[in-house]
Amino acid sequence: MKKIDLTGNKFSRLLVLEEVKKINTKRTRYKVKCDCGKIFEVNGSDMKNGNTKSCGCYRNEKMSNVGKVAKHNMSFHPIYKVFHGIRQRCYNSNDCNYHNYGARGISVCDEWRSNFNGFCKWAVDNGWKKGLSIDRIDVNGNYEPSNCRWATSTEQSRNTRKTLKKHQVLTIRNLYKIGAFNQSELAKIYNKDSSIISLIINNKSYYYAANY
Numbered sequence: 213m214k215k216i217d218l219t220g221n222k223f224s225r226l227l228v229l230e231e232v233k234k235i236n237t238k239r240t241r242y243k244v245k246c247d248c249g250k251i252f253e254v255n256g257s258d259m260k261n262g263n264t265k266s267c268g269c270y271r272n273e274k275m276s277n278v279g280k281v282a283k284h285n286m287s288f289h290p291i292y293k294v295f296h297g298i299r300q301r302c303y304n305s306n307d308c309n310y311h312n313y314g315a316r317g318i319s320v321c322d323e324w325r326s327n328f329n330g331f332c333k334w335a336v337d338n339g340w341k342k343g344l345s346i347d348r349i350d351v352n353g354n355y356e357p358s359n360c361r362w363a364t365s366t367e368q369s370r371n372t373r374k375t376l377k378k379h380q381v382l383t384i385r386n387l388y389k390i391g392a393f394n395q396s397e398l399a400k401i402y403n404k405d406s407s408i409i410s411l412i413i414n415n416k417s418y419y420y421a422a423n424y
């Protein structure tokens with residue numbers, strides 16, 4: 213097969229300067245100059261089939277663009293919206309929900325507060341799905357791994373203060389104490405999650421005073 217001299221040709225960013233003397237190789241190597249100015253050697257076949265398009269600067273540019281896009285899109289990710297939302301409610305006194313959160317002493321744990329990656333990891337490891345919202349098991353408790361879970365809006369609305377009055381909380385405790393019902397029966401009767409009933413029974417929470 214007749215060899216074609218590629219000198220002077222341009223492949224993507226590479227201008228072929230000259231053929232390099234062969235040393236123990238069947239392939240023809242060329243000295244090339246990249247658009248960015250870097251001069252290096254490359255196999256002619258790699259240039260022709262497009263495997264090598266530049267000195268590496270092309271790939272680097274592409275990668276840094278991917279990085280930028282990913283970082284930019286992150287702020288539109290549904291988990292980021294949740295992350296942003298909880299911080300606003302707890303720390304931005306101008307937020308319309310602040311009075312139910314920050315003003316009541318609800319805070320975001322250090323692990324999450326300024327660490328979206330940490331929050332994101334917890335979210336994914338703990339059953340986050342699109343459409344679910346973050347739910348505090350104890351509505352008087354903070355945003356922290358041990359007190360949060362992902363819930364549908366129906367599950368979450370069960371835990372709002374509108375549904376339990378102080379006298380109901382006291383009744384639940386009494387009914388449990390006298391052995392009239394067990395926790396899961398009480399959960400059904402009061403249309404609450406059994407984890408809520410458990411907190412109430414253990415005197416850990418009064419739900420009448422809390423908001424979701």
Ligand SMILES: [Zn+2]
Pocket residue numbers: 225246247248249250266267268269270
């Ligand atoms: Zn280059």
